[in-house]
Amino acid sequence: EIGMTQSPATLSLSPGERAILSCRASQSVSYSLAWYKQKPGQAPSLLIYAASTRATGVPARFSGSGSGTEFTLTISSLQSEDFAVYYCQQYHDWPRTFGQGTKVDIK
Amino acid sequence: VQLLESGGSLVQPGGSLRLSCAGSGFTFTNQAVTWVRQVPGKGLEWVSSITGDGATTNYADSVKGRFTISRDTSENKVFLQMSSLRADDTGVYYCANGLWRGSLDYWGQGTLVTVSS
Secondary structure, X not given: OOOEEEEOOEEEEOOOOOEEEEEEXXXXXXXXXXXXXXXXXXXXXXXXXXXXXXXXXXXOOEEEEEEOOEEEEEEOOOXXXXXXXXXXXXXXXXXXXXXXXXXXXXO | OXXXXXXXXXXXXXXXXXXXXXXXXXXXXXXXXXXXXXXOOOOEEEEEEEOOOOOOXXXXXXXOOOEEEEEEXXXXXXXXXXXXXXXXXXXXXXXXXXXXXXXXXXXXXOEEEEEOX
């Protein structure tokens, strides 16, 4: 099983600041990495797939990078609606596995 | 694209439950469907996936032998038959669609399963 580790667990930032979230895989997943956003009481929604491709309707302030075992999600300038929990997930191998999540909250 | 889960409820340990996921707004047979669960306040756990034609399935070790995923293409529905339920099966169950070797593109709103005596 491929383990996914996200850091930090919590990121406390102010609106307008840049957020950098990390995701590490225990073995290479190539580019088969997705990022999801989840707000309280809501289902997750897809942000990024194939490590760096924004899903339909996702604002340009969200960008993904990385390959192999190291991945990054960057939010260039935090908006109020961006304060949420973010999960990475690998779909390179079975079982599919998620990171434990990074909570981005308001400082 | 819309996915709507149903069937969640309170069930006793050892009991059974069948969840349904109804899809609309996309070509159902072109998309794999996946079940993901979440203990309230905790992270996401992949449970099971099925291909668009229903020919191939995969399960997490934690549910293998107890859960069965299936689909009815005539009704645009996917089912998760859960048996021998345990307390640690409690959570919100989401269905999501996407390519078999791809990300989870669209998610339903989830259905709550509570396993408790």
